[in-house]
Amino acid sequence: MTNKDWPLWEIFIRSKQGLNHKHVGSLRAADAEMAVENARDVYTRRSEGISIWVIESNNIHASDSSDADMLFEPSNTKVYRHPTFYDVPDGISHM
């Protein structure tokens, strides 16, 4: 069995201050447990994280880039969807 037969895994790391896991890259591994170990060695050796998720790349379903105009462009002309027309009351610091 060569490296190429191993499935590809997408790696998500949560940093110490981070609230959510962020995609950091991908790697190959024989199974999920080894993928976590490999991710630990490849992506957290400079204290980048305190939690790791691995997801087999096969299991990710993505939007089709050729549909981008249909999917995303219509929202460009709908500025009213941003809550920018409201005055934020005094005393609200985190908006």
Add this chain to the structure above:
Amino acid sequence: MTKNEALFNYTLRLGDDSLILGQRLAEWCGHGPILEEDIAITNISLDLIGQATNLLNYAALIENKDRNADNIAFLRLEKEYCNILLVEQLNGDFGDTMMRQFLFDAFRKPLFEMLQFSKDKQLAAIAEKSLKETKYHLKHSSEWIIRLGDGTEESHQRVQNSLTNLWRYTDELFFTDESDTLLGELEIIPDFSKIKEVWSANVTAVFEQATLQIPANNWQFEGGRKGRHSEHMGYLLAELQYMQRAYPNMEW
């Protein structure tokens, strides 16, 4: 033998095991079977060299003879190194390296678990720090032994050969002499028979899962602790010591 002489011997032995295995693993740098493993092996190598630095610094302090960790690491003759024979064995194929690592890690983890309660505060502190690293080393090497042993026909056969070849070096993990007896009485080091119990249970469980057989022939090598090394040691030291021998007192 005084307590200090015994403590120096013991610290040097642990330090030499870490140093020589760290040097061996560093040979994998750039040659790992996959990028992830190349990084994993060199991480482990650096952990071991870090442990060696702590242990040899402490040995130098105990000895109190104007030597430091660098002198001890780089300027001794072959016969003065007291690492066990297991750690100086050639890297071989990836299975050989993982088997050597597994047999060693399975010893180091219970050792550090018990040594962190040593009456010697410095050894206890080094053990506590090293334990975190060693736990991961053991997990990593165990997972590989299970996957190689219970993998394909070829991986099974090859890693079974690794076990058959390396098993002969495992008794020396538990080598003891009067230094260990003295330090054991002073509750500075744990009882080797207790470490062996944990080690045996762990390796048996992993080999069972990996469908590997412990060799029936239990003829064992020893000598490293007494400075009698295998032919591989000279070449390893030549590479390890080259810079300090060629450019004495160089720093970088």
